[in-house]
Amino acid sequence: MITADTVFLVVDDTDTMRKVNSSQLERLGARQILTAANGKEALTLLRARKVNVILSDRNMPVMDGLTLLREVRSDPKLAMLPFIMITAESSRAQITEAIAAGVSNILIKPYTANDLSLRIVRAMNHRPRLHSPPVIAEPAPQESTEEKCRPTLLVVDDVPDNLALIAGLFQDEYRVLAVRDGHRALAICTSETPPDLLLLDVMMPNMDGFELAQHLRSHPSASRIPIIFITAMNDPAAQLRGLELGAVDFVSKPVDPKSLHLRVSNLLRLVEQRNDLQQQYDTMMELEQLREESSCISRHDLKAPLCNILGLARSLLEGGNLLPRQLQMLHSLEADSQNLLGMIDLDGDIYKIETGSFELKPVTVELLPLVRSLCDSARLTYQAKKLTIEVAAQDTSESAPVLASGDALLCFSLLNNLLKNACEAAPEKSRVRLTLTPTDPIELVIENQPAVPATFRSRFFEKYASHGNSRGTGLGTYSAKLLAEAQKGSLELEVDDEANLTRLRLQLPSWGVA
Numbered sequence: 261m262i263t264a265d266t267v268f269l270v271v272d273d274t275d276t277m278r279k280v281n282s283s284q285l286e287r288l289g290a291r292q293i294l295t296a297a298n299g300k301e302a303l304t305l306l307r308a309r310k311v312n313v314i315l316s317d318r319n320m321p322v323m324d325g326l327t328l329l330r331e332v333r334s335d336p337k338l339a340m341l342p343f344i345m346i347t348a349e350s351s352r353a354q355i356t357e358a359i360a361a362g363v364s365n366i367l368i369k370p371y372t373a374n375d376l377s378l379r380i381v382r383a384m385n386h387r388p389r390l391h392s393p394p395v396i397a398e399p400a401p402q403e404s405t406e407e408k409c410r411p412t413l414l415v416v417d418d419v420p421d422n423l424a425l426i427a428g429l430f431q432d433e434y435r436v437l438a439v440r441d442g443h444r445a446l447a448i449c450t451s452e453t454p455p456d457l458l459l460l461d462v463m464m465p466n467m468d469g470f471e472l473a474q475h476l477r478s479h480p481s482a483s484r485i486p487i488i489f490i491t492a493m494n495d496p497a498a499q500l501r502g503l504e505l506g507a508v509d510f511v512s513k514p515v516d517p518k519s520l521h522l523r524v525s526n527l528l529r530l531v532e533q534r535n536d537l538q539q540q541y542d543t544m545m546e547l548e549q550l551r552e553e554s555s556c557i558s559r560h561d562l563k564a565p566l567c568n569i570l571g572l573a574r575s576l577l578e579g580g581n582l583l584p585r586q587l588q589m590l591h592s593l594e595a596d597s598q599n600l601l602g603m604i605d606l607d608g609d610i611y612k613i614e615t616g617s618f619e620l621k622p623v624t625v626e627l628l629p630l631v632r633s634l635c636d637s638a639r640l641t642y643q644a645k646k647l648t649i650e651v652a653a654q655d656t657s658e659s660a661p662v663l664a665s666g667d668a669l670l671c672f673s674l675l676n677n678l679l680k681n682a683c684e685a686a687p688e689k690s691r692v693r694l695t696l697t698p699t700d701p702i703e704l705v706i707e708n709q710p711a712v713p714a715t716f717r718s719r720f721f722e723k724y725a726s727h728g729n730s731r732g733t734g735l736g737t738y739s740a741k742l743l744a745e746a747q748k749g750s751l752e753l754e755v756d757d758e759a760n761l762t763r764l765r766l767q768l769p770s771w772g773v774a
Contacts, residue, residue: 262377264289264292267293267310267312268294268313270315271299273317277317288377294309302328306341307335314332316328316344334617339362342383344365344366344383361616364383411434412434412436413458414457416442416461416464417438417464417490418440422513425515449485455485456486457527460490461490486508488523490513491512570597573590592636610743620746624772625664625671626663626664627675627696631651648691649691663771664702665770670747673743674740677737681737682707682764692706693706701749710762711757714757721741748768749767749769752765
């Protein structure tokens with residue numbers, strides 16, 4: 261997968277990390293490596309040079325990795341580039357945010373060359389969710405047997421008896437490596453399979469424990485290896501120096517076997533938690549890719565039967581000999597089918613809005629006939645509830661258009677979601693009232709019973725939040741607010757507890773008003 265022709269861009273604000281990442285890529289076979297100190301420099305390079313894979317740190321000055329990712333995904337010429345995000349500390353929310361922005365893979369520091377190679381292969385097989393058909397990726401390589409083995413301890417001491425004693429304490433539970441000098445330990449710790457924990461003597465010839473620790477802290481695959489210093493030194497200044505170099509514990513010689521065993525067990529539990537976190541992020545990436553591919557397939561499969569329904573409706577309309585009520589229903593069926601096809605295509609726009617890459621190209625949208633058409637369809641859909649659905653246009657005549665500045669399909673989906681939400685929430689034989697006012701901005705108020713419960717109001721516009729409807733997805737009001745704001749408008753919730761009413765106040769820019 262990685263060839264001499266593959267061009268990598270390494271983005272990190274630390275010069276040492278750029279050099280180390282470049283060195284790891286070279287060991288994997290890369291020969292063309294560009295570097296940038298921040299997202300802004302990276303964008304300049306990307307627009308001037310051909311790049312095949314981006315490796316970017318998340319936290320950087322000037323422009324961080326997440327902003328760079330969004331810029332890349334919003335540029336048609338760069339949008340399909342594999343983008344690997346490298347991070348030291350990230351919450352689940354931050355990882356979700358990166359996935360939503362279209363990251364190809366995520367790598368947690370510290371990492372080995374094997375870890376990097378695996379994520380590069382996965383990233384180059386992954387395709388970001390842009391409005392395109394699914395790509396069938398080759399199977400990702402399986403984790404090596406060595407990665408699944410028992411935790412590895414590296415014991416470093418220049419005294420053979422000490423090595424034998426400490427190694428003997430752990431050899432039944434862990435994979436134990438033992439070396440007698442700092443140079444050999446450094447080579448193991450910076451290899452493609454570093455140990456999980458280092459038990460390190462301080463006083464050694466050639467390279468002592470402090471010097472070794474200092475070298476390790478500047479290397480990405482070794483910088484976070486937990487170090488326990490095992491030493492006869494009791495000098496507080498020496499212990500302070502060890503802590504400054506990243507030591508997590510000091511054990512005095514002669515060693516108490518039970519105490520050392522407990523310390524090692526506790527530290528390795530933390531290492532296991534870190535490994536589990538990387539696995540969780542990998543799983544999140546895999547699930548997101550499956551969801552994207554499933555979404556693409558579903559959109560494709562839904563279009564064929566919808567086109568058939570649309571064709572049948574048009575054939576019946578062209579056949580004639582229909583009663584007025586039948587004509588009305590067929591026209592409604594035709595319009596709804598056409599709009600549903602548009603809404604399937606809208607899925608790509610929703611994704612772009614969520615990731616900040618949507619570009620609005622406003623046109624005039626005549627709202628009054630659109631609102632009335634949606635209300636006609638809603639009366640048919642919810643006729644079993646015997647709802648009264650009213651449309652009131654304030655301060656305008658029947659012939660005067662109410663022109664908004666926006667996107668026709670986004671307006672349709674926005675209004676349809678709001679009306680559907682109001683009708684589903686409204687009790688039987690109640691009233692749903694829509695009031696359109698042609699001010700600047702244009703205002704549409706949708707009012708229905710009952711009042712949204714106080715405990716749910718703060719979550720009303722949250723994604724997947726639903727109340728009182730077991731079949732609800734929790735996407736209606738979320739996407740409506742998203743679509744309103746994408747058109748430079750707003751959507752607000754108002755509740756009248758005394759009258760037991762819920763009001764949604766939508767504002768959209770008016771077209772052509774100074």
